[in-house]
Every structure is written in structure tokens, then in C-alpha cells.
Amino acid sequence: MAEDGSFRSDLYYRLRGMEIRLPALRERADRREVIAQIADEEAPHCRIAPDAWAQLMAYPFPGNVRQLRHVLRLAGATSEDGVITEADLDLPSFAARDVTADHTAAERAAIVEALRTNGGRVTETAKALKLSRATLYRKIKALKIALDG
CATH class of the missing domain: 1.10.8.60 (Helicase, Ruva Protein; domain 3)
Incomplete structure (x- = not known):
């Protein structure tokens, strides 16, 4: 709402404090x-x-x-x-599951784990995942993965 102007941005930042994203x-x-x-x-x-x-x-x-x-x-x-x-296990079947969403979630989890394993170092993570650094940076941006530091 602050971005589209329907809420005062100065008030938003006073109230916001800290944002914590809890992954599914x-x-x-x-x-x-x-x-x-x-x-x-x-x-x-x-x-x-x-x-x-x-x-x-x-x-x-x-x-x-x-x-x-x-x-x-x-x-x-x-x-x-x-x-x-x-x-x-009482797990309802998901015949209509979104395969793309599953792939995206799995890709995101793999990148996050590789970044954690490599101490957040993108170059080492890219090598471990057999990707170029540019490709890894594009994926990090597209998947909205926060880089510490």
C-alpha cells in the first residue's frame, strides 16, 4: 500500500520495524x-x-x-x-498439483541450501551447482532469495 501511495510511506517505515519471511x-x-x-x-x-x-x-x-x-x-x-x-500417512492426493510451482520451490530450496553450505559465497555456490555466476544471480533475483552481506 505504501508503494502505490494508499498508505503514508513515512508511517509505514515507523511501524514496520523488521520483516521476517518464513518459508513454506x-x-x-x-x-x-x-x-x-x-x-x-x-x-x-x-x-x-x-x-x-x-x-x-x-x-x-x-x-x-x-x-x-x-x-x-x-x-x-x-x-x-x-x-x-x-x-x-494420511496425506490427501494432489492430482492437480502445480508441477511448475513444485519445480520452482525445489529449485529455490536447492539454491538456498547451496548458498548456506558455501557460506553465502556466490562464486563457490555457482560452481557447486554447475551454473555461471550470472545465471545464479538471475535465479537468486527471480526466486527472491536474500543474500546476506
């Missing part, structure tokens, strides 16, 4: 660790079978962390012998 679960580079942590909290006496891991990693979780918590809590309650399998 499907965009997180540390998705596996987040799922493992929440599984420890919601189903502490269970382990996740490889088929269930594959399903959890591939699922877009439109309900974000809240949905993940419910899925894992139910899976922990219905699992047999303390092993959560794919059959225990």
Missing part, C-alpha cells in the same frame, strides 16, 4: 531435519520407514507445519511396532 515447509532447504524434529515431538517412540520418508519428502504440505504435525501424530498412533509406514 515445501521451500525449506532443511525440510528433512524439520520433519525429523516434528516426528520426534509428535511420535517420539516411532521411527519412519524409508517408504514413508520418501512420501513425506515428496508431499507439498499445503497446510505447512500444522498439517505435518497432524499427519505425524496420527501416523504415530496408528503405526504398528513403532514403525511409521506409507500406509500410516
Whole structure:
């Protein structure tokens, strides 16, 4: 609203303080660790079978962390012998999923993880991803990835 003039920009900057962007679960580079942590909290006496891991990693979780918590809590309650399998996961199918959005989210997560791994150094990140620096900078801009420093 400040950009289009319908809200006073000086007032906006007085009120704004700090902006924090929390990425969706499907965009997180540390998705596996987040799922493992929440599984420890919601189903502490269970382990996740490889088929269930594959399903959890591939699922877009439109309900974000809240949905993940419910899925894992139910899976922990219905699992047999303390092993959560794919059959225990209550994940609605997404036949009409937006493949482009999934690809974009996966690309963004890969770049963010590579930047983190390389300490935010773009040249090293570009080499690791086998991209030119110019291409990486274009992708960073297009995907709205913040570079620290």
C-alpha cells in the first residue's frame, strides 16, 4: 500500500520495524531435519520407514507445519511396532498439483541450501551447482532469495 501511495510511506517505515519471511515447509532447504524434529515431538517412540520418508519428502504440505504435525501424530498412533509406514500417512492426493510451482520451490530450496553450505559465497555456490555466476544471480533475483552481506 505504501508503494502505490494508499498508505503514508513515512508511517509505514515507523511501524514496520523488521520483516521476517518464513518459508513454506515445501521451500525449506532443511525440510528433512524439520520433519525429523516434528516426528520426534509428535511420535517420539516411532521411527519412519524409508517408504514413508520418501512420501513425506515428496508431499507439498499445503497446510505447512500444522498439517505435518497432524499427519505425524496420527501416523504415530496408528503405526504398528513403532514403525511409521506409507500406509500410516494420511496425506490427501494432489492430482492437480502445480508441477511448475513444485519445480520452482525445489529449485529455490536447492539454491538456498547451496548458498548456506558455501557460506553465502556466490562464486563457490555457482560452481557447486554447475551454473555461471550470472545465471545464479538471475535465479537468486527471480526466486527472491536474500543474500546476506
